[in-house]
Amino acid sequence: MRLRGLGGLADEELIERVAAGDARAFEAVYDRHSRAAYSLAYRIAGNPVVAEDVVQEAFLSLWRASERYRPERGSLRSWLLSVVHNRAIDQVRRSLVHDRRRADGEGIEERREAPERTDVEVLRRDEARAIRSALDRLPPDQVRVIELSYFGGFTHTQIAEMLEMPLGTVKGRMRLGLEKMRDGIEEAA
Amino acid sequence: MSTREHDQYRDNLAAWLLGALPPLEEELFERHLAGCDVCQREAARLRPAVGALGAAVPEVEPPADVKANLMATVRQEAKARERARPARRRSLIALRPATAMTAVTAVLAVGVLIGVAAT
Numbered sequence: 001m002r003l004r005g006l007g008g009l010a011d012e013e014l015i016e017r018v019a020a021g022d023a024r025a026f027e028a029v030y031d032r033h034s035r036a037a038y039s040l041a042y043r044i045a046g047n048p049v050v051a052e053d054v055v056q057e058a059f060l061s062l063w064r065a066s067e068r069y070r071p072e073r074g075s076l077r078s079w080l081l082s083v084v085h086n087r088a089i090d091q092v093r094r095s096l097v098h099d100r101r102r103a104d105g106e107g108i109e110e111r112r113e114a115p116e117r118t119d120v121e122v123l124r125r126d127e128a129r130a131i132r133s134a135l136d137r138l139p140p141d142q143v144r145v146i147e148l149s150y151f152g153g154f155t156h157t158q159i160a161e162m163l164e165m166p167l168g169t170v171k172g173r174m175r176l177g178l179e180k181m182r183d184g185i186e187e188a189a
Numbered sequence: 190m191s192t193r194e195h196d197q198y199r200d201n202l203a204a205w206l207l208g209a210l211p212p213l214e215e216e217l218f219e220r221h222l223a224g225c226d227v228c229q230r231e232a233a234r235l236r237p238a239v240g241a242l243g244a245a246v247p248e249v250e251p252p253a254d255v256k257a258n259l260m261a262t263v264r265q266e267a268k269a270r271e272r273a274r275p276a277r278r279r280s281l282i283a284l285r286p287a288t289a290m291t292a293v294t295a296v297l298a299v300g301v302l303i304g305v306a307a308t
Contacts, residue, residue, distance in 0.1 A: 023267040030259065038255070040244075043246040051251075060259065078240045084243070085208070086208070156211075159209070171203065181241060182234070182238040185238065
């Protein structure tokens with residue numbers, strides 16, 4: 001089968017082929033999800049070299065142990081993004097990058113915008129826009145603690161110190177922010 | 190566990206989902222979560238919001254050499270797996286006639302023994 005054909009298969013079918021050692025199926029998975037994976041890694045690490053390492057490690061772990069992904073627990077993209085998130089945060093916490101980088105996305109301006117290619121990609125971009133708009137609707141103080149933790153890799157105690165606020169307030173804002181995000185996504189769905 | 194104790198763990202749920210608990214607190218929370226249906230349901234309810242955060246970042250095209258390096262490793266490993274596969278098949282095929290011969294010999298031997306016993 002040609003790669004074009006594989007690109008039309010659902011993730012579940014592709015992952016079965018990946019488990020059987022099909023490199024072309026793996027390539028189709030990479031083509032489909034690498035931009036989202038790299039974008040998240042880059043957003044967290046703020047450093048292209050670290051982001052590249054994180055993406056390579058995440059996809060290699062999928063290739064070598066695809067059984068770790070359980071379709072019944074969610075989509076392949078969500079699973080890949082959680083692997084990327086964990087690895088990127090580990091890298092950031094281990095390195096000095098943590099002190100130098102900013103949690104507000106500075107440095108993204110030199111990014112190369114990805115071209116929109118297929119209907120599936122357009123749909124995914126629409127979905128990402130809907131999620132961003134759900135995030136935009138949150139009060140800034142909730143966005144701040146969520147961004148510092150999820151993208152910045154800071155613990156709640158570090159955030160409380162940085163923002164000079166009680167730990168309970170940080171936890172409360174995290175919780176309220178996630179609640180509102182969830183409601184916003186549900187409305188958009 | 191008292192309600193107060195449970196509420197203290199529950200307060201950490203969002204931070205845990207965001208990966209913002211320090212290691213010790215994370216371990217304690219996960220121990221609590223394993224045995225708490227209320228927190229498990231709450232985590233399942235809020236998890237999509239956290240998952241969505243990862244998909245909300247502006248898209249950036251990964252450099253082409255990331256794919257090139259990755260695919261070089263993957264193709265190499267795929268070939269190695271492929272090479273390992275026919276070898277196993279060959280050994281199975283090689284085993285089959287031998288297994289058949291053993292079975293035939295065994296049947297003949299049993300037949301001879303039965304024949305000897307009958308006479």
